Amino acid sequence: MAKLRFSALQEVVTRTPIEVQTPPNLADFYGINVFDRKKMQVYLSKEAYNAVVEAIEDGTTINRKVADQVATGMCKWAKERGATHYTHWFQPLNDATAEKHERMLDFGENNEVLERFSGKLLIQQEPDASSFPSGGIRNTFEARGYTAWDVSSPAFIVGETLCIPTIFIAYTGEALDYKTPLLRALSAVDKAAVRVCQYFDKDVKKVNANLGWEQEYFLIDKALYSARPDLAMTGRTLMGHASAKDQQLEDHYFASIPTRVMAFMSELELEGHKLGIPLKTRHNEVAPNQFECAPIFEEANLANDHNQIVMDLMKHVAAKHNFAILLHEKPFSGINGSGKHNNWSLSTDTGVNLYSPAKNPKGNLLFLSFIVNTLKAVHQNQDLLRASIMSAENSHRLGANEAPPAILSVFLGTYLTNMLDNLAEKVSDSRMTPEEKTALKLGIGRIPDILLDSTDRNRTSPFAFTGNRFEFRAVGSSANCGAAMTVLNAVIADQLTKFADEVDTVIASGKGKDEAIFQVMKRLIIESRAIRFEGDGYSQEWVDEAAKRGLTNITSAPDAIKKYLEKDAVKLLTSLGVYSEIEIHSRVEIEFEKFTKKIQIEARVLGDLAINHIVPTAIAYQNRLIDNIRGIKDVFDTQEFEKLSADSKNLVREIGERILAIKTMTYEMVEARKVANSIENVEERTFAYSTTVRPYLDKIRYHIDKLEEVIDDEIWPLPKYRELLFMK
Ligand code: ADP
Ligand code: MG
Numbered sequence: 001m002a003k004l005r006f007s008a009l010q011e012v013v014t015r016t017p018i019e020v021q022t023p024p025n026l027a028d029f030y031g032i033n034v035f036d037r038k039k040m041q042v043y044l045s046k047e048a049y050n051a052v053v054e055a056i057e058d059g060t061t062i063n064r065k066v067a068d069q070v071a072t073g074m075c076k077w078a079k080e081r082g083a084t085h086y087t088h089w090f091q092p093l094n095d096a097t098a099e100k101h102e103r104m105l106d107f108g109e110n111n112e113v114l115e116r117f118s119g120k121l122l123i124q125q126e127p128d129a130s131s132f133p134s135g136g137i138r139n140t141f142e143a144r145g146y147t148a149w150d151v152s153s154p155a156f157i158v159g160e161t162l163c164i165p166t167i168f169i170a171y172t173g174e175a176l177d178y179k180t181p182l183l184r185a186l187s188a189v190d191k192a193a194v195r196v197c198q199y200f201d202k203d204v205k206k207v208n209a210n211l212g213w214e215q216e217y218f219l220i221d222k223a224l225y226s227a228r229p230d231l232a233m234t235g236r237t238l239m240g241h242a243s244a245k246d247q248q249l250e251d252h253y254f255a256s257i258p259t260r261v262m263a264f265m266s267e268l269e270l271e272g273h274k275l276g277i278p279l280k281t282r283h284n285e286v287a288p289n290q291f292e293c294a295p296i297f298e299e300a301n302l303a304n305d306h307n308q309i310v311m312d313l314m315k316h317v318a319a320k321h322n323f324a325i326l327l328h329e330k331p332f333s334g335i336n337g338s339g340k341h342n343n344w345s346l347s348t349d350t351g352v353n354l355y356s357p358a359k360n361p362k363g364n365l366l367f368l369s370f371i372v373n374t375l376k377a378v379h380q381n382q383d384l385l386r387a388s389i390m391s392a393e394n395s396h397r398l399g400a401n402e403a404p405p406a407i408l409s410v411f412l413g414t415y416l417t418n419m420l421d422n423l424a425e426k427v428s429d430s431r432m433t434p435e436e437k438t439a440l441k442l443g444i445g446r447i448p449d450i451l452l453d454s455t456d457r458n459r460t461s462p463f464a465f466t467g468n469r470f471e472f473r474a475v476g477s478s479a480n481c482g483a484a485m486t487v488l489n490a491v492i493a494d495q496l497t498k499f500a501d502e503v504d505t506v507i508a509s510g511k512g513k514d515e516a517i518f519q520v521m522k523r524l525i526i527e528s529r530a531i532r533f534e535g536d537g538y539s540q541e542w543v544d545e546a547a548k549r550g551l552t553n554i555t556s557a558p559d560a561i562k563k564y565l566e567k568d569a570v571k572l573l574t575s576l577g578v579y580s581e582i583e584i585h586s587r588v589e590i591e592f593e594k595f596t597k598k599i600q601i602e603a604r605v606l607g608d609l610a611i612n613h614i615v616p617t618a619i620a621y622q623n624r625l626i627d628n629i630r631g632i633k634d635v636f637d638t639q640e641f642e643k644l645s646a647d648s649k650n651l652v653r654e655i656g657e658r659i660l661a662i663k664t665m666t667y668e669m670v671e672a673r674k675v676a677n678s679i680e681n682v683e684e685r686t687f688a689y690s691t692t693v694r695p696y697l698d699k700i701r702y703h704i705d706k707l708e709e710v711i712d713d714e715i716w717p718l719p720k721y722r723e724l725l726f727m728k
Helices: 002-013 037-043 046-058 064-080 119-123 179-197 222-226 229-234 259-274 300-320 361-380 382-389 414-426 434-444 481-508 513-527 540-549 557-565 567-575 581-635 638-677 682-710
Strands: 085-090 145-149 156-158 161-170 207-221 279-284 290-295 323-326 340-348 463-465 470-472
Touching: 002 207, 002 222, 037 046, 037 064, 046 064, 064 119, 064 161, 085 145, 119 145, 156 300, 161 179, 179 207, 179 300, 179 340, 179 361, 179 481, 207 222, 207 300, 207 481, 222 229, 222 323, 229 323, 229 581, 259 279, 259 290, 259 300, 259 323, 290 300, 300 323, 300 481, 340 481, 361 382, 361 414, 361 481, 361 513, 382 481, 382 557, 382 567, 414 513, 481 513, 481 567, 557 567, 557 581, 557 682, 567 581, 581 638, 581 682, 638 682
Parallel strands: 085 161
Antiparallel strands: 145 161, 156 161, 207 290, 207 323, 207 340, 279 290, 340 470, 463 470
16 A cells, blocks of 8 residues: 555656647637527527427426427437437436436337437436435335426537436425425525515516535545545545645635646636536635636526536546546545535516615615515524535534534625614604605615625625625535525525515505515514624634524534424425425435435445554554664663663554554444444434444544654555645
């Protein structure tokens, strides 16, 4: 193994960047691999084109005849682009996209071979889905689930395969994927937000949720990655002493991008642009070897598909450039982990961003209504929001003194904070005088453009207003944004509905519309005050203060995930039709299973590395020290021997003690696993893994990392942090 480490390091030294040729004109290749509207116009009959557009915009269904026409057109286009296969592309609940390629192969009337597929196959397929997680919904003997075309997300080509985005549902109708509930939540928020917008503008008929994700990741040389079984099998290092220098000097963030990485980024962008993914931003992140890419925001369902495609592309492009990509939330202990900020907003079909301050009082009252309802929704549903982003991986970040804390809070900036406090204070419960109304309206009519510059940003907030959107920053880098976006849009939909119900009631009692809105807003501002926080979200003071405010702080993954099952959460999600009760239970079970399996794999890999790699290395070095002590004894008299061997003797003892600790704890961990594995109940097993198995990972690691510090570098088997993390 030590040999492997050194040959890997040698391989890295000889690497040269792989050149990438990007054609000069973006317009010539942007979207070339997407069956977008422009191509539909060319390849579809007018009738088929109109039917698809209507289906996208109004949610109408497409009949078989039209589907056949679309399939024919899509096939023709795909073949011209070199595709030979097609697949329904979907997002099962195992955190990877799924595809089962089929050759475009069919027989005609005279048994002649044809390259095509039918409308029937475009619309719906039944993959044998028995191996995808279903959380008990689908027994394996009833393996049927089916995929159905999501018309709103365009088909695209990767390699030789035409990919058709689809939802994935059980034969009995329950969702088995991330996309289905997301589409339901987007439809719920559309309906609720339109209702609120209608107080201000009757022309608003549709509200879209937008998502702009920022994907963080690490790149590691492929050879070094392969020499680390823990990275290769769990996505993170289960051991490794901190490098003397890592991110202290803050010299990596926004620094010039290493040449090899630049080549990777260029190719990723090129491939992304061909797929119509508007990748725009690329830069170094805080930790060494950590980077980020971000596209321009898009409608949330499409944006999420694009994120899934990019995560997949990254793996392929990285391999080509002799890198392994790490999307894990915490690949290295002691330095920053990776997240995926979800920049989120709502906008109308009349072109208004509902989270952008307007230029007039009416527009700003609309804007403030959405801000205040968002505050209320986050305050009311902290636990549900946290449940949507928690996982074994993300629990390394949440609440562990780095971005973001496990306490949900909202940052608004001073200007809006003052404005809301002012509103809460000034709006009287009784009828407002005309002067009061005018003063208020004037006040909110004057929100300065400064907000858009978002100068006073707060990087420690898990949910921050940044001028024209909110950034939900607690989402993990490896996550499917669908889970978080489903819950966020659902809780907003729920709150906006309650708001409109209440405003209607106040209006019915004889008050004017504006006054009714002010009155309800005032109550919401007061009720949700505790969720607003402008200070340092990583500090101990905030943990104490948040507890005083009654905000929840849950760092254990199973505890956080379980909050999906709270009565209020179930009621909210089911009443909107976002999840059925069965679906909620199945998802929680899947999350529990994922947690358990991941900890199980980590425990196994660590046990293997500890006993088969680290302990033998430690014994070998200990024996060398013992030989050395004997030699000193042969050469020197007793007095000198005592002096010269004292340190080595201590080290022999220390190594011995650590070997013993590692072995003992590894065996205890195996026992704890056995006990946990014998528990039938999924939830109880998960909690057992969390409380009795997981703690050993850190405790064993502690001793291994100490050994790494004292054992001869020549025989240390695994590439070290300082070798993994610094790329030229
Ligand atoms: P940051 O300074 O937060 O790192 P970036 O420029 O990296 O910002 O990413 C910001 C993301 O937010 C981009 O995807 C951008 O398109 C997106 N964004 C900008 N405005 C909105 C909006 N109104 N709604 C949703 N996302 C937005
Ligand atoms: Mg951001």
